[in-house]
Amino acid sequence: MSVGEVLGVSTLAGARLLAGESGLGRIVQRLNVMEVPDILAWVKPHELLLTTGYPLRNTPQSLGRLVADLDERGLAALGIKLGRYVDELPEEMIEQADRLGFPLILLPNDVGFDDILNQVLTDILNRQAAALVRAEEAHRALVQVVLAGGGLDEVTAEVALLLDVSVAAVDGGGRILAVAGPPDQVASLRESIVREGPPLPPAGATGSAVRLPPTSTSAGPGARARGGTMASVPVIAGGHHHGRIVAYSPAGVIQDSDLSILERAATVAALAVTRQEAVNAVESKYRADFLRDVLTGRAGSAERVTARARAFGWDLERPVTVLVAELDPEGDERTAQDRLVTCWTATMRRHDQRGAVAGFSHEVVAVLDAAVDADRVAKDAAAAFADVPPATFSTGTSRPCQGAETLPEAYSQALKAARVGRQLHGRGAVAHFDQLGVYRLLSLVNDTEELHAFVRETLGPLAADADAENADLRRTLQVLLETNLNVAETARRLHFHYNTLRYRIGKLERLLGNFTDDPHLRLNLTLALHVLRMRGI
Template identity: 85%
Template sequence: MKPPVRLASTGTIIHGVSVGEVLGVSTLAGAKLIAGESGLGRIVQRLNVMEVPDVLAWVKPHELLLTTGYPLRNTPQSLGRLVADLDERGLAALAIKLGRYVDELPAEMVEQADRLGFPLILLPNDVGFDDILNQVLTDILNRQAGVLARAEEAHRALVHVVLAGGGLNEVTAEVAQLLDVAVAAVDGSGRVLATAGAPDQVAALRVSIAREGPPVLPPGPAAGPAAGPARSGPPAAASGRGRPFASVPVLAGGHHHGRIVAYSPSSAIGDSDVGILERAATVAALVITRQDAVNAVESKYRADFLRDVLTGRAGTPERVTARARAFGWDLARPVTVVVAELDPDGDERSAQDRLVSCWTAAIRRHDPRGAVAGFSHEVVAVIDAGADASRVARDAAAAFADLPPATFSTGTSRPSTGADTLPEAYSQALKAARVGRQLHGPGAVAHFDQLGVYRLLSLVNDTGELHAFVRETLGPLASDDDAENADLRRTLQALLETNLNVAETARRLHFHYNTLRYRIGKLERILGNFTGDPHLRLNLTLALHVLRMRGI
């Protein structure tokens, strides 16, 4: 069976009457279908009469072609090819009178019509073509007028929803009332955002969406951007009466925001209903675009306020607590600051947007009263001090994992007892994230209290003084400009890590024992007698730690 007929270029529904409905008009009461029953759902939009042998040059898609066979009376063998040629040009059906010029149709023609689902109709001899033309065209025009009137009514109702400030709940409710079906608005991940309709039908629709995701059109050029039969329901009946499921995409700003899905247990969703669903999807796109704009403004206000709080510019603790409450945040309780900072890879802009979404969703699940906002290169969350920050980070990372190769590192502060200590907690979390990345690589999760000596080093605000200490302590080994000096520094690192165990260091570096002894001598000529001076060894160890924190 062919799918619901649509214009391939635009997805617009072809309005008309099906071949099965044409056979129900009074002038065709004596007509007989002799082949192509599976094509009774083909849409008839116009009629034509075959008067010339080369009629193929004059036919158009969705036509019901009427003929007495007169143009083919001298070449009956061409009847066998006629069905395939007409089907290829998108005609709806062929109706023919026998006995006057053509006595019977070739068996090959009948078999081909059945194979292609192309209806062949035998007309009674006492019916004139003009009567058929008048009655069928009148039915088509009446049908199109009715469809247009119904669509206009739906359009006015849906526009009223938008003008009245309604959301997806109001859109789905209006569609459910107009079509007497169950309706759901579903986002791109298959999450149901709004539903309307009879409770039992809504429940069945939810089950279908949860089981298979939003119903979609089968692939093919006839699909267009709107809906056809759903995966979870049977196709429309051959008579074109309708289908149980239909789904249309919600597109706005070049982005796919989800779908509007409808369900009728009586398979009553017809092509004109799908047209109304398409209008509803357009209105839903306007609602989503409007909400996105509102959310963007609100997100900016939230981010600006939280940035002021974390930098100590938001005012008194009482004022901070009061304003935070307006955003649904509780900053008066003991809290922990968590910073998620993108690792330097991938498309930073798209990754940052996704990072904000993942962390916002994770905070809503674990601490609905927690604060979360996206800054230029990071996401900052302020959550209950009793919450498991590592678990929140893992939750956000799991949702973020579908965007390779981007990753983020997470840092957690000590508990903060009030709004006035939040700036310090933010600094701790930021340092933990950056030190953790340096020590453990991208995707690290670090707590400020677990940084050890790096915690102390990170508290030195004068980075120039730290770098001067490195240069004074390591001398030429502080730079990577010379490959030999960098190699000697790695040898020094291994020696200090093994507590000057020459045998273990040689094994770790894959050196001969004598080679390592030679290198130790060279290092002592550059750095001093570090093998006999524990204070010098401490300084060298600290300098190497500072180098590992380079860029922090």
Template identity: 70%
Template structure:
């Protein structure tokens, strides 16, 4: 049993409510410090002195549970408890489960003493039990405590409004996230940081170690309170962690990240939550403005790069000078790289998010390995114009070494890390060109490389235009109808996919040509009997001609089969 004077409320701390946010009110320890409770004694539940009191209630009936609310200080003379069939220990448990702050009892006339099991239950749950002096009236307690609560809430509101006006003035004066964070950190006198949804620091005030601690806390809060946008508040005394507050930065229904305050010494107060919430609103405004400006700039850059790749941007000197204003260096040998999402293009939010992630991954990777690279996101692909390695000669493998390989690997890793639904992208690289005037041809080469590479190697393919071999020659035919006509004229019935028997015969022809008409090897690969394969060869020759004897016919058949593999290009 604990019989502790009320004058020592213990260390101040912030109380985390069941909703995941801090509440406005007075901790039980402060309530015990008001003058009307000068003679009150805390007899159990000392660890719950940080519970927040927002309202008061008087217990007049035994079945009080239907009338109580969270964060209440419940007052009673003990009259409703006399002769109640419910054990008082169970009453403590029920009140605690309903989120009450504390129970204050005036003993003597109706309740001589509290049973030990009730006190033990209160201590175990950290539920404060308070013995009131005989000479204090409930009306005096109600008036003074409610007045203090209202005064506290008014002071909190006044301060948060003042902070809000100061932060808005910063934004109206042209300040950004860093200025907002600096102001909040100065007001709270603790480190503060704004993080995006991937825990990247957008702005921070504090040492690198403190910022890292805030990143970890934001990640924990996002995991602990996913339904509330990762909002959390709380305090941890001891273990070297200190108090922290995490508030989501939300605007227009979009979650832009978190604003975090961290105090190793546990100096955060309940009122600081309101300041941080106002700061989150202002930060959302700044982020939204920055995104709007970035979107306009990005569209302008993408439109200009599209004009360059279409040959509509003017002469080389004009293009080079204009791109220099974007930080793009096109006055050097460059290559065009096209990264295209695999799978059927969609129109939903998920597809748009995947395209944005792809653009962000390529922009970051390109800037890291080639600061002068031009990167833009088009409708269904991301295009980068990057510097060519000086050692790369004609036919060299740009994807085997050099900056392009490093960019592809890094962009792939970043894209996979930040996309919730597993997606892949394919990459195509053009030949090296020496002047902007040649970029339209290089762009077409990269497009053909990415799409032919995907057809040949599947999703996630990486292909250089010079590695396409015969497919490179076939891709240079500008009229697809000409290729389709060549396939129909050369393969005849075997060009269609309608009948399984004809598709099977075409497969037999393909393996025969791949093995240079080696009947035994072809039969082994296809698991046919030798005589069955001889019969199939006879049937194929009746349909296509004597290809086993005519080398030119075999060449035509091989090319036609290659064109079929490029279907959809």
């Protein structure tokens, strides 16, 4: 009970507040009687201390320090009977009580301490019992929500009914996931969350209640005043913060017992969130497995693929483009892959509701309406992914295709475009299969062993990476061909002396032939180096 509520009980009808009016909201949890000099060693926080002043009868000078000592120990208030042992309280004590907001209560002389103790403690115990009953009812109702398979909509609706307030479930980004309650209160709650965000609890606390100042939601005579109490508790599951449960009461006060119910609701909400995450994970795996089967040609007939795709909300019958987003190396692949899937899923939802998207072990594959700008989609996904550096990804785009039977070839094109694009342009590249030039032709050669044989025959000992000197010579050859045999430019790029480069050219010609005079040999060498750059693609 608050001190103000204690003063309202019948046994204290004749009591009078002497000082500390600003502290009437202090909470009383227990009562104690001070009739021994060393009472300060025995008092506890939130106590209402009753006294006749007997321990202070011979030391009235100690009254001035008493208020500060009791306030320091967290007491709720002091009730005293005057006229028996202490005739009046010193002015210093009154001033100090007003300054500290520590209520001083003048008790009626005709009321015994046992009557006060009995009535106030009975009221406190009754309130605690009622709070326990209410908490148990809330617990049963919320457990029933869980057992019935309810989600955030059902949780918020149940809490709104239990507390007679409006309630919202808000994710970590402040987005409202579910809301329930009277429509006018819901509107105020939405407005407060959008404008101010849910109140955050103090450090170490599990929840918080914040009084909102009265404001006006519109101008003119029809303006509606908005104020009240807003409370918030975090939703935490598996050590992760998933958002908050927020309650709003326009007139009443949200009590500690209400916060306790909100905390129970947050626990149930955490169960609902983790359950939904588990469901999403299973569904995501099914989607990924099915799309992988489609892209590798193992999903069955076109009719079967179309029917199953519709069940996932995908349209694979229209003209589409396949995009592959593959993580660039040197990043934390596990966490980066999860973020990559999330970013591409959200981006696809904005650009093509019927497009397919799924995450594989090291890449994300999207099947996009051919009429949608694939470059824009890749750029938007990259912008969302770049919020948390340093990971990057490269994107490859296939030719437009139509029909499930053409998707495996389109997937192969997009995958090659992503990997070749990274080789040519570096991390974060966006490449189209049709723009790969000679790499596109080389990628169409299905017999990779033949390509490797061509490399070995053309480059000889320079085809292997085992010898560091040969790898260095191969780099020299590559730059020479790129500069069209411009010796001065090649020496500048490689930071060689002119004579050193001349020596290297002689060594290369002894290994490979007279390529400086044979354009056909130069073409073969260029192609072999291109194939080598495509190794693993």
